[in-house]
Amino acid sequence: MTIPKKVCLQIPMLPDMELAATKTAEEVARFMQFATDSIDEIKMALIEGIINAFEHSKSSDKTVYIQFDMQDEELEVTIQDYGTGFDASQKNSIQLFQKRGYGRALMEALMDDVKYFTSPNGTKVVMKKRRH
Ligand SMILES: Nc1ncnc2c1ncn2[C@@H]1O[C@H](COP(=O)(O)OP(=O)(O)O)[C@@H](O)[C@H]1O
Ligand SMILES: [Mg+2]
Numbered sequence: 001m002t003i004p005k006k007v008c009l010q011i012p013m014l015p016d017m018e019l020a021a022t023k024t025a026e027e028v029a030r031f032m033q034f035a036t037d038s039i040d041e042i043k044m045a046l047i048e049g050i051i052n053a054f055e056h057s058k059s060s061d062k063t064v065y066i067q068f069d070m071q072d073e074e075l076e077v078t079i080q081d082y083g084t085g086f087d088a089s090q091k092n093s094i095q096l097f098q099k100r101g102y103g104r105a106l107m108e109a110l111m112d113d114v115k116y117f118t119s120p121n122g123t124k125v126v127m128k129k130r131r132h
Contacts, residue, residue: 005070011050013062018050021066025077028068032075034131041110042075042129048103049079049125057083057123074112074130082122 007028011017022043029039046066053064059081069076092104108114113128 007068007070009066009068011064011066013054013059013064018047018054021050021064022046024066025068028070029075029129032070032131034075034129038129038131042077045107045110045114045127045129046077046079048107049077049127052103052125053079053081053083053123056086057081059083059122073132074128077111077127077129079125079127080122085118085120085123088116088118 007024009021009024011020025043025046026039029042034042050064050066053059061082063081065078065080067076067078067080069078093101104114107125107127111127112130113126115126117124117126
């Protein structure tokens, strides 16, 4: 029997709770023998994704659902909320002086692949990071 290599976590939308997720990410990525820099990149991307769910999702269950899927050569991280979604086709505007609008660009720079699935029933972000 093959062991399913998934770690699931749900966190309440409360200040600093994203740190519960980054601690978990750290252990998962360490288990997969990611380089230290890559582990930090995964943690930063995860923080941005979670904070976006906290700040923008308007979810009524006030919970973010996170899944770490340990695949052979890559880690897949899914961040799901059951909020109201957004228009992902809109080009994201970076507002330099407000320090807003960097999160999504940062996630794309830090991870190898980032995909959004968003609808009025919520938003799912699926991010992948290869080990090498
Ligand atoms: N989980 C989410 N639920 C609803 N909207 C989101 C979500 N994630 C991102 N967004 C939308 O994408 C925009 C850009 O996110 P981001 O680049 O992190 O910038 P910022 O958070 O500073 O506005 C947000 O302003 C929001 O409209
Ligand atoms: Mg953001």
